[in-house]
Amino acid sequence: MMKRVRWAVTLFVIASLVIGIKWYVGQQEEKLKYASLFLSKEYESYPATDFSLLDINGQEVTLSELKGKPVVLNFWASWCPPCREETPTFVKLYEKYKEDVIFLGVNLTNTEQSVENVRKFIKDFSVSYQILLDEQGEVAKTYQITGIPETFFINRDGMVIYKYSGAIGQEELEILIKKML
Missing domain, CATH: 3.40.30.10 (Glutaredoxin)
Known part of the structure; x- marks a missing residue:
């Protein structure tokens, strides 16, 4: 019984880490997208x-x-x-x-x-x-x-x-x- 609880907690922690990392990477990609939009050469009006x-x-x-x-x-x-x-x-x-x-x-x-x-x-x-x-x-x-x-x-x-x-x-x-x- 105790092994199942530890196993469930371990799975929960791993899943939480994966979700957190994916969210963080997504945020960084958005920041890079914004930066590239405005650091690129000036748009010709x-x-x-x-x-x-x-x-x-x-x-x-x-x-x-x-x-x-x-x-x-x-x-x-x-x-x-x-x-x-x-x-x-x-x-x-x-x-x-x-x-x-x-x-x-x-x-x-x-x-x-x-x-x-x-x-x-x-x-x-x-x-x-x-x-x-x-x-x-x-x-x-x-x-x-x-x-x-x-x-x-x-x-x-x-x-x-x-x-x-x-x-x-x-x-x-x-x-x-x-x-x-």
Whole structure:
């Protein structure tokens, strides 16, 4: 009986160590990813292409009219798992930086089953930043979107200073926002 208890405790300790080591290695990999992102050569900026789209409430939004404030421009769809993964981060950082940075979510509406799916997504994730509807996919084509999510960081002068492909983490998003301020 005592051998079984010792054996069970030993297995528990070993399993705990393995889990702890895996967690630690994962944390270090994330730090290296952040470091490589910002220690790599400077991203070559270029003028953001202007566009006008209707938001989810039918209001027209024109990118060039937002000049003077940095813009986080995120292309997404409600059916996209990585988009669903990153949305809480956008919601959180929008609340933190909404006085200084404009957040625009460009929904690839032409890939959605219905606009109601977009409305449900907005409600489910408590999205309070502006959601634009790219109903024909023209803005996505203009910005050469090859996969979603993709996020563009546009400084107050209307220059794209960085493009991030894939789901972005909170630390990365915040570093890029601060870079625009």
